[in-house]
Amino acid sequence: MPPHPPTTAKSRELRATLIGSVAILLWSLLALLTTGAAGIPPFQILAMTFSLAFLVSASVLSLRGRAAWARLNQPLSVWALGVAGLFGYHLLYFIALKRAPAVEASLIAYLWPLLIVVFSALLPGVRLRWFHLAGALLGLGGAVLLVSDGGRIALRAEFAMGYLAALGCALTWSCYSVTNRRFGAVPSEIVGGQCGLVALLGWLCHFGLEETVAPGLWQSLAVIGLGLGPVGGAFFVWDYGVKHGRIQLLGAFSYAAPLLSTLVLIGFGRAEATWVVGAACLLIVCGAVLASKDILGGRRKRKT
Numbered sequence: 001m002p003p004h005p006p007t008t009a010k011s012r013e014l015r016a017t018l019i020g021s022v023a024i025l026l027w028s029l030l031a032l033l034t035t036g037a038a039g040i041p042p043f044q045i046l047a048m049t050f051s052l053a054f055l056v057s058a059s060v061l062s063l064r065g066r067a068a069w070a071r072l073n074q075p076l077s078v079w080a081l082g083v084a085g086l087f088g089y090h091l092l093y094f095i096a097l098k099r100a101p102a103v104e105a106s107l108i109a110y111l112w113p114l115l116i117v118v119f120s121a122l123l124p125g126v127r128l129r130w131f132h133l134a135g136a137l138l139g140l141g142g143a144v145l146l147v148s149d150g151g152r153i154a155l156r157a158e159f160a161m162g163y164l165a166a167l168g169c170a171l172t173w174s175c176y177s178v179t180n181r182r183f184g185a186v187p188s189e190i191v192g193g194q195c196g197l198v199a200l201l202g203w204l205c206h207f208g209l210e211e212t213v214a215p216g217l218w219q220s221l222a223v224i225g226l227g228l229g230p231v232g233g234a235f236f237v238w239d240y241g242v243k244h245g246r247i248q249l250l251g252a253f254s255y256a257a258p259l260l261s262t263l264v265l266i267g268f269g270r271a272e273a274t275w276v277v278g279a280a281c282l283l284i285v286c287g288a289v290l291a292s293k294d295i296l297g298g299r300r301k302r303k304t
Contacts (some may be wrong), residue, residue: 065288099162110147119175
C-alpha cells in the first residue's frame with residue numbers, strides 16, 4: 001500500500017478554517033436560544049453564560065492535570081486582547097440596542113465579517129484577493145436583506161450614539177479576530193480563562209445596573225445552551241480558526257450566521273419563509289463560493 005501523504009501546511013490551514021467555521025454554525029443558534037432566555041437582563045445572561053463556559057473549561061483542564069493549567073501562563077497582552085474582544089463587543093452591543101433600533105444596530109454591528117476580510121490585508125503572509133472582498137460584499141448584501149427585512153433602512157440622527165456603539169462592536173470584534181492571529185502560538189485553552197474574567201465583569205455590571213431575575217426551567221435550559229454553544233464553545237473554535245485558518249474565508253463565511261439563524265427560526269415556527277430569505281440565501285451562498293475561489297480552483301487543477 002502507498003504511504004499516506006504527509007500533512008501539508010495548506011491542509012492544516014484548511015482544517016483550522018473548518019474548525020473555525022463551527023463557530024458560525026453555533027452562532028446560528030443564538031437568536032433561538034436568546035428568545036428562550038427572554039426576560040433575563042442582558043448582563044445577567046452574559047455573566048451566566050460566560051461563567052458556564054469558564055466552569056466547563058476549568059473542568060477539562062483539571063482532568064488534564066497541571067500541565068494543562070500551565071498553558072494559561074501567557075503574557076498580559078494575550079489576556080487583555082481576549083477580555084477586551086469578548087467583553088467589549090457585548091458591552092457595546094448592549095449599548096447600541098439601548099440607544100438605537102435593533103434592526104439598524106444589528107446591521108451596523110454585523111459589518112465585522114467584512115472588516116475582518118479588509119483588515120486581514122495588514123497581516124504578514126496573508127494575501128487579500130479581489131474575490132475575498134467581493135465574496136464578503138455579497139454576503140453583506142444578503143445580511144442587509146435579512147436583518148432589514150428587504151432592505152428597508154432608515155438611519156436617524158437621534159440614534160447617532162447607538163449607531164456609533166454598533167460600529168464600535170464591528171471594529172472591536174474584527175480587530176480582536178485579526179490581531180489574535182499574532183498569538184498563533186498561544187493555545188486556545190486560554191479562552192476559558194478569558195471567559196472567567198468576562199464573567200466577573202458581567203456580574204459586576206449586572207449587580208450595578210440590573211435587578212436579578214430568577215430563571216425558570218426553560219430559561220435555564222436556554223442559558224445552558226448559550227453557554228455551551230454560541231456564547232461559550234463558539235469562542236474556542238473561533239480562536240483556533242482565526243489563528244491557524246484562512247481568516248478571509250472565515251470572514252466571508254460568517255455572513256452565513258444570520259441566514260442559518262433565520263432558517264433555524266423558520267424551522268421552529270418563529271419566523272416565516274419569504275422571498276427575502278431566498279434572495280439572501282442566494283447572495284450569501286454565492287459570496288461564500290466566490291470567496292473560496294482559490295481553494296475550489298486549486299482542487300480543480302489537482303484533479304486535471
